[in-house]
Amino acid sequence: xxxxxxxxxxxxxxxxxxxxxxxxxxxxxxxxxxxxxxxxxxxxxxxxxxxxxxxxxxxxxxxxxxxxxxxxxxxxxxxxxxxxxxxxxxxxxxxxxxxxxxxxxxxxxxxxxxxxxxxxxxxxxxxxxxxxxxxxxxxxxxxxxx
Numbered sequence: 487x488x489x490x491x492x493x494x495x496x497x498x499x500x501x502x503x504x505x506x507x508x509x510x511x512x513x514x515x516x517x518x519x520x521x522x523x524x525x526x527x528x529x530x531x532x533x534x535x536x537x538x539x540x541x542x543x544x545x546x547x548x549x550x551x552x553x554x555x556x557x558x559x560x561x562x563x564x565x566x567x568x569x570x571x572x573x574x575x576x577x578x579x580x581x582x583x584x585x586x587x588x589x590x591x592x593x594x595x596x597x598x599x600x601x602x603x604x605x606x607x608x609x610x611x612x613x614x615x616x617x618x619x620x621x622x623x624x625x626x627x628x629x630x631x632x
Contacts, residue, residue, distance in 0.1 A: 500626045501566050505619040509562050512612045516555045519605055523548055523591070530597050540596040551587045554580055562620060571627050578620045585613045 527545060530536050558580035565574030592598065592606035 500569050500623070500629075502619055502623040502626070505566050505616065505623050506563065508612065508616050508619060509559050509566070512555075512616065513559050515608070515612065516552075516559070519609060520548065520552050522605060523602070526599060526602060530599075534597050536596060544591075544595055547587055547590065551584065554584050554587070558584055562616070566620075566623055569627050571624060574620060574624050574627070578617060578624070581613050581617050581620070585610060588613065 527541070527548070531541060558577050561573040561580070562577030564570070565572070565577055588606045588609045592603055592610070595602075
């Protein structure tokens with residue numbers, strides 16, 4: 487008989503500490519990224535001939551990124567800490583549109599500065615590492631039934 491409150495066999499904790507650290511760091515990085523991108527857009531509008539429709543698209547995608555990223559990190563953190571497959575799966579699924587938006591800002595936006603290329607490359611590295619660790623945590627959660 488296992489003691490009360492123990493969710494895993496033989497006291498084995500299945501949540502991933504490296505994934506949790508990465509999600510926490512990515513939360514801070516995403517906030518910084520959003521603010522830097524906002525300032526970069528102001529810089530571009532003031533100094534470059536930025537078409538209004540392209541600017542509107544880039545700004546809407548930036549706010550969409552912010553919402554997607556906040557939701558992704560929230561579900562990833564809760565899924566990992568509570569050792570639940572559904573929230574972690576939602577987080578992993580939201581990684582795809584977030585990575586697509588980062589790739590857009592890296593490759594397809596009207597004017598891409600070198601700083602933006604560096605910021606987006608780091609973001610894509612975060613996504614790759616989180617995807618790998620998230621899948622490993624999901625497999626770990628799936629091995630045992632609570």
